[in-house]
Amino acid sequence: MTTMPMDLFSKQFHQSPYTYYKEIRDHHPFAKVKIHNGIAHSWMAFSYEAAEAVLRDERFIKDMRTVFPDDVTAENLTPIAHSMLFVDPPDHRRLRSLVQRGFTPKKIGRLRGRIEEIAQEQAALMHGKEQIEFIEAYAFPIPIIVICELLGIPSEDRLDFQRWSNVMVEVSDEPSFNEEFETAMHEFHHYLEQLLEAKRLQPKEDLLSELIQVEEGGDRLTVRELYGVIMLLIVAGHETTVNLIANGVLALLTHPDQFEQLKKDPSLTSQAIEELLRYNGPVEFSTDRWARESFEFMGQQVKKGDHVLVSLASADNDPNVFKEPEKLDITREKSPHLAFGKGIHFCLGAPLARLEGEIAIRVLLEAFPNLALDADLPELEWRQSLIIRGLKKLPIKLR
Numbered sequence: 001m002t003t004m005p006m007d008l009f010s011k012q013f014h015q016s017p018y019t020y021y022k023e024i025r026d027h028h029p030f031a032k033v034k035i036h037n038g039i040a041h042s043w044m045a046f047s048y049e050a051a052e053a054v055l056r057d058e059r060f061i062k063d064m065r066t067v068f069p070d071d072v073t074a075e076n077l078t079p080i081a082h083s084m085l086f087v088d089p090p091d092h093r094r095l096r097s098l099v100q101r102g103f104t105p106k107k108i109g110r111l112r113g114r115i116e117e118i119a120q121e122q123a124a125l126m127h128g129k130e131q132i133e134f135i136e137a138y139a140f141p142i143p144i145i146v147i148c149e150l151l152g153i154p155s156e157d158r159l160d161f162q163r164w165s166n167v168m169v170e171v172s173d174e175p176s177f178n179e180e181f182e183t184a185m186h187e188f189h190h191y192l193e194q195l196l197e198a199k200r201l202q203p204k205e206d207l208l209s210e211l212i213q214v215e216e217g218g219d220r221l222t223v224r225e226l227y228g229v230i231m232l233l234i235v236a237g238h239e240t241t242v243n244l245i246a247n248g249v250l251a252l253l254t255h256p257d258q259f260e261q262l263k264k265d266p267s268l269t270s271q272a273i274e275e276l277l278r279y280n281g282p283v284e285f286s287t288d289r290w291a292r293e294s295f296e297f298m299g300q301q302v303k304k305g306d307h308v309l310v311s312l313a314s315a316d317n318d319p320n321v322f323k324e325p326e327k328l329d330i331t332r333e334k335s336p337h338l339a340f341g342k343g344i345h346f347c348l349g350a351p352l353a354r355l356e357g358e359i360a361i362r363v364l365l366e367a368f369p370n371l372a373l374d375a376d377l378p379e380l381e382w383r384q385s386l387i388i389r390g391l392k393k394l395p396i397k398l399r
């Protein structure tokens with residue numbers, strides 16, 4: 001077994017991961033990678049086949065307490081680790097079922113009018129301007145306002161949420177980073193304590209009030225899990241759709257033929273969203289998984305306790321599944337992309353993200369048909385994250 005070098009902490013990697021994936025995927029569909037100066041080793045699935053197999057295999061589990069019972073306890077885990085994304089059945093089923101009802105395509109479909117209104121308002125704020133920083137002006141506010149309204153939290157506090165959730169998905173080798181992480185978690189927790197207290201006294205018709213009632217009502221949700229699910233929804237709502245919209249606009253602006261086709265036929269928008277999710281989706285890596293036991297997997301010997309990640313971005317560019325994957329084709333038929341994951345942890349927010357993406361892109365193109373990139377491609381900087389693929393800034397000319 002060879003160990004492949006892959007410095008997830010490096011700027012070079014985040015600037016062009018697809019080049020790396022193309023070189024590695026054929027020869028090492030499932031390989032042990034040395035992440036960052038050899039400090040950590042992980043298995044990583046690069047091919048579509050390996051990615052799908054990891055996500056579906058129940059021997060790759062999420063709860064660290066099962067594999068490291070002596071080191072990891074409920075007390076020393078971060079609150080988000082008590083959410084559905086970091087536990088296994090039967091707890092996973094119980095936690096997911098508590099919020100699933102609120103995220104069905106039918107329920108989310110009812111938000112269409114309100115999302116449209118928010119997108120129109122954000123577009124109106126950009127009118128009259130020549131240039132903007134697109135993430136701050138448009139891609140960020142839309143999903144944040146929506147998730148805050150759904151949960152019932154003040155969207156005025158969104159800059160704090162942004163700071164806390166950025167720290168939770170970013171990586172850094174700066175010595176001060178651990179301290180920054182601890183401070184952010186502490187502030188986030190303190191904020192939630194106050195918010196929950198206010199909601200307990202005055203419940204409203206929102207998801208947070210509903211969850212509090214479930215927690216108060218008995219044995220279906222513990223206080224730790226309540227914090228976990230709220231943090232997960234806030235982070236998921238802040239870090240993902242923003243980058244679907246921004247990465248998507250970047251892909252369209254750098255493929256003028258596709259951009260023109262979409263403007264001519266806006267009915268292609270929801271199909272285009274699927275291709276934008278595949279082509280340069282916002283979630284580059286799955287979250288952590290651990291081998292529950294030792295076993296052979298795709299010709300490799302995996303040991304109990306090994307750490308496993310899936311490169312969703314590499315899988316979605318696998319030529320064995322997607323014809324000419326490096327080509328952006330907004331008319332691509334039925335794409336089985338893995339941008340929302342697969343298996344029991346398949347993204348709960350997928351119907352919401354799809355709807356927000358579709359509305360945000362359509363409203364933008366209607367309002368600013370002549371928008372263009374206001375930077376050279378190599379100038380754009382990608383964030384250093386172990387999960388998210390997103391730009392730090394996206395300068396756009398509106399006219």
Ligand code: HEM
Pocket residue numbers: 084085086096147232233234236237240241244281282283285286287288312338339340341342344345346347348349350352353354
């Ligand atoms: C384009 C936007 C989005 C993408 C690409 C995305 C992607 C993903 C992926 C890949 C996973 C599975 C991770 C894994 O298995 O390790 C996931 C899980 C999840 N996502 Fe999303 N997500 C998006 C938006 C959202 C939104 C808006 C919400 C809700 C507010 C959300 C809530 C969740 C939740 C709760 C889970 C955990 C599900 C479980 O463990 O059963 N996501 N998402």
